[in-house]
Amino acid sequence: MRPATTLLPVGPTALLAEVADAGQALSLALFARAAAVPAVEVVPAATTVLFDGLAGPEDVAAVHRLVALWTPGAPVADGDLVELPTTYDGADLDDVAERWGTDRDGVVARHAGTTFVSAFCGFAPGFAYLDGLAADLAVPRLDTPRTRVPAGSVGLAGAWCGVYPTGSPGGWRLLGRTDAVLWDPARSGGRGDRGPALLAPGTRVRFVPA
Amino acid sequence: MRAWEVLDVGGLVTVQDAGRPGLAHLGVPRAGWLDAPAARHAHRLVGNDDRPATRALLEVTLGGLRLRSTASRWVAVTGAACTVSVDGAARAHGRPEWLPAGAELRLGPATTGVRSYLAVAGGLDVEPVLGSRSTDTLAWVGPPLVTAGTVLALGEPAGPPVPVDVPAVVRPGPLRVRPGPRADWFAADALDRLCATSYVAAPASDRVGLRLAADSALERVRPGELASEGMVLGAVQVPPDGRPVVLLADHPTTGGYPVLAVVERDDLARCAQVRPGGAVRFVRVP
Incomplete structure (x- = not known):
């Protein structure tokens, strides 16, 4: 049987697994973590999973064996569900409505009617790339990024949805904002505690119009 | 409080330990000292070998540093070469030196290399963030930048200084x-x-x-x-x-x-x- 993924060496202590899409990357990352993969970092991304911090050839071999055991295709839909109360008053709401061939209410209905899954984090601590929008709803990034996007801003780029955990420059098209605290280094991640990133990979997310 | 009061910085000065690996999937950089052999050498010199990875020190970039200590402690400077003085009297780079309470410690600008490491017996007792005292300069996780007026609490010394210790050999070439x-x-x-x-x-x-x-x-x-x-x-x-x-x-x-x-x-x-x-x-x- 053809292996489901190729593993590329990234120096002597890391391997990069290539998979079909972000859903598969998340699936492999969660599978590997659950199986106690001997990596310090397991980093899912758009079409890859990085296994970093392998101590030596034995760990490299262990990752190869583990990845060979993974069955792609199992969708990940059993993560915690987080609901984000959202005020839909974003600067790009009309622009997105036009691109989607609808009005403001139509944008809100589609966006709030989607259950997203946090596929991976990047760009900034706690910034989750939320998967779930249909491919034909993809919108391009702004030609000129805004110099300041406030924390809690909800935006779109491509078919991804994201919420800015902290104020930063940004080029995503803004639909609205939430008061939820996306990033809090003081949250420990212990029992009953979400950890510093509210939308860690695997978390399901719904936006609720406020 | 036993502490250092920073009087002046010439360039970028940050608190660093071995960093916070294991959080990349949340978008958190590893951070930590850039020249690990030099940082660990500084820790060994002042007797911080019990748990060097979580003991914090200062990473001083190019420009020098001036501070006053409220407690007497062994200190050591490693990494980029620079002058070291206590109340104006020259001290050695790469050796444990005694910094008495009330004295002023000064590091001159780096003459070779970029990053000097200043360790103190017991380490810097700043509040850890996500398990590390390192300042990450990309996402600003960790303690704030060290600037004039910054007060850094000092930890309790664990062991005696180690006067004879050599830095890791730096391999020349490409x-x-x-x-x-x-x-x-x-x-x-x-x-x-x-x-x-x-x-x-x-x-x-x-x-x-x-x-x-x-x-x-x-x-x-x-x-x-x-x-x-x-x-x-x-x-x-x-x-x-x-x-x-x-x-x-x-x-x-x-x-x-x-x-x-x-x-x-x-x-x-x-x-x-x-x-x-x-x-x-x-x-x-x-």
């Missing part, structure tokens, strides 16, 4: 690299060209990356954008302008520029000490 995961985005001879080119460290180099410039640019054969993927310490990323960047401790956890090569871990300390304008070469390891 930075050793292995092929990266995206070498196929470049011409077949790109790795050879990387290793045949004389690079110069650009002034924009920082804790995120050692940025390199040369007369010739590395050309991509594959157009378009790479979907963002996880990045490792020492990755040699090549943006569209063809000028490689060696990723250092504060690098973004994911990136969209293809990685042509990866620098060997033992050579990263030298990336931390190349001055702007300094020469950088690469060599392939089998």
